Amino acid sequence: MKVTVVGAGNVGATCAQMIAAKNIVQEVVLLDIKEGISEGKALDLWEASPINFYDTHLVGVTNDYSMTSDSEVVVITSGVPRKPGMSRDDLISINAGIVKNVTANVVKHSPKAKIIIVSNPLDVMTYVAYKTAKKPRNEVMGMAGILDTARYRAFIAEALDVSPRDIQALLMGGHGDTMVPLPRYTTVAGIPVTELIDEETLNAIVNRTKKGGGELVNLMGTSAWYAPGSAAAQMVEAIVMDQKRIFPCCVRLEGEYNLNEMFVGAPVKLGKNGVEQIIEVALNDDEKQLLIDSSKAVKSVMDIFDGMNIL
Numbered sequence: 001m002k003v004t005v006v007g008a009g010n011v012g013a014t015c016a017q018m019i020a021a022k023n024i025v026q027e028v029v030l031l032d033i034k035e036g037i038s039e040g041k042a043l044d045l046w047e048a049s050p051i052n053f054y055d056t057h058l059v060g061v062t063n064d065y066s067m068t069s070d071s072e073v074v075v076i077t078s079g080v081p082r083k084p085g086m087s088r089d090d091l092i093s094i095n096a097g098i099v100k101n102v103t104a105n106v107v108k109h110s111p112k113a114k115i116i117i118v119s120n121p122l123d124v125m126t127y128v129a130y131k132t133a134k135k136p137r138n139e140v141m142g143m144a145g146i147l148d149t150a151r152y153r154a155f156i157a158e159a160l161d162v163s164p165r166d167i168q169a170l171l172m173g174g175h176g177d178t179m180v181p182l183p184r185y186t187t188v189a190g191i192p193v194t195e196l197i198d199e200e201t202l203n204a205i206v207n208r209t210k211k212g213g214g215e216l217v218n219l220m221g222t223s224a225w226y227a228p229g230s231a232a233a234q235m236v237e238a239i240v241m242d243q244k245r246i247f248p249c250c251v252r253l254e255g256e257y258n259l260n261e262m263f264v265g266a267p268v269k270l271g272k273n274g275v276e277q278i279i280e281v282a283l284n285d286d287e288k289q290l291l292i293d294s295s296k297a298v299k300s301v302m303d304i305f306d307g308m309n310i311l
Contacts (some may be wrong), residue, residue: 001025003236004068004110006102007077008032008060010222011118014100015075015228018225019236020045020056029058029068033078034116038062067272069108073239075143075232076129078102089122092301096310099125103132114239114274117142117250118232120128122222123298126250127263131311140273144175145248145265145282148289151212151287152181157204160196163186169193170281171248172265173294176213178183179265180290181206183283186221239268245270257288262295 001276003025005016009032013083016274032038042060049055059246063101077093095185099119106113115133117140126142128171133140147167157164160248166189173180185204186193208215216224228301256278269277283291 001073001240002027002068002236003240004029004031004071004072004074004106004113006031006068006106007081007119008034008038008041009077009081010225011229011232012046012075013226013238015077015232016042016058017045017048017232018179018233020049020058021054022233022237023056024237024240025055025056025072027059027188029071030058031063031065031068032060033063035062046280061280065105065109069104069109071106071113073116073236074106074110074113075116075118075236076106076125077229077232079125081120092124092305093308095119095121095125096128096305096308097127099128100132100310103129107133107135113139115140116235118228120175121301123250123265123293124261124301127252127302128264128305128311130252137254138273140252141235141268142175142250142263142265143228143235143276144250145171145230145267146234147228147247148181148209148212148265150176150180150227150231151298152186152205152209154192155208156186156188156197159201159205160188163192165191170267171209172267173291173297174264175250176297177210178290178294178297179210180287180294181209182283182287184287186285212267218287237268239272239274242272243270244276251275251276251278253278257283257291259291260294262299264291264295264298 030038038060042058046058117126130140153167170185267279
């Protein structure tokens with residue numbers, strides 16, 4: 001079984017590394033447009049296999065999509081990363097063209113592949129890929145909720161001085177400042193987090209989560225890569241291993257949560273067919289309004305993209 005990662009930057013290389021280390025596929029193809037980058041990183045990761053005890057073979061290629069043929073899953077990380085002071089929306093004009101081109105090449109060589117989008121602005125790039133691929137909605141999805149809930153869970157673990165492994169959380173909406181963390185659906189070893197953390201502290205954690213990407217950009221001068229790459233790899237694992245994992249992912253909603261033709265985060269079941277089920281949880285009035293507001297923010301960027309007539 002083969003998995004392809006398009007984009008050999010920090011996120012793509014981390015994703016390839018995590019997939020290889022899981023030992024769940026025979027081959028990972030790492031593709032980039034810059035000569036030698038993907039070849040070098042793939043070789044470096046292959047040379048690490050005797051040390052880290054994995055058998056996954058890694059191949060690096062420069063812009064040769066024929067090498068990606070018959071991939072089970074393709075992760076697209078290509079695009080320009082955010083710089084300090086740059087919003088996710090600022091990226092759309094550049095990254096939409098990149099994602100369109102990559103997706104077209106991916107579908108040409110791997111028509112049955114499930115496509116995972118990591119490029120930013122995430123929700124709108126998932127929309128771009130869906131329109132380009134002309135595939136069923138279950139086969140095109142965005143990585144956002146796993147990353148956002150990971151940050152949320154990490155901050156809660158830090159505040160409570162507990163293991164992050166014991167924390168389960170749900171988050172919905174757009175990937176960015178309008179995301180909708182749901183404390184009512186957050187537990188620590190089955191205990192509602194609201195019984196363990198006071199409201200003021202929890203609100204501060206929620207706000208930090210919403211600005212989690214920006215916090216890292218301000219610290220490093222570029223976007224994060226360890227957590228995003230690991231999150232995408234976890235999605236790949238759920239699909240190729242048919243795990244039926246429940247994750248928040250960016251998907252096309254067609255009536256769920258009273259939203260139509262909208263690409264936002266929602267809880268889904270991930271298995272061999274991609275998104276096998278979109279799960280509708282009960283939201284209270286405040287949560288519904290936050291989801292509506294988040295969807296409006298995403299729709300405004302979708303409209304900007306539509307106005308560019310790129311497709």
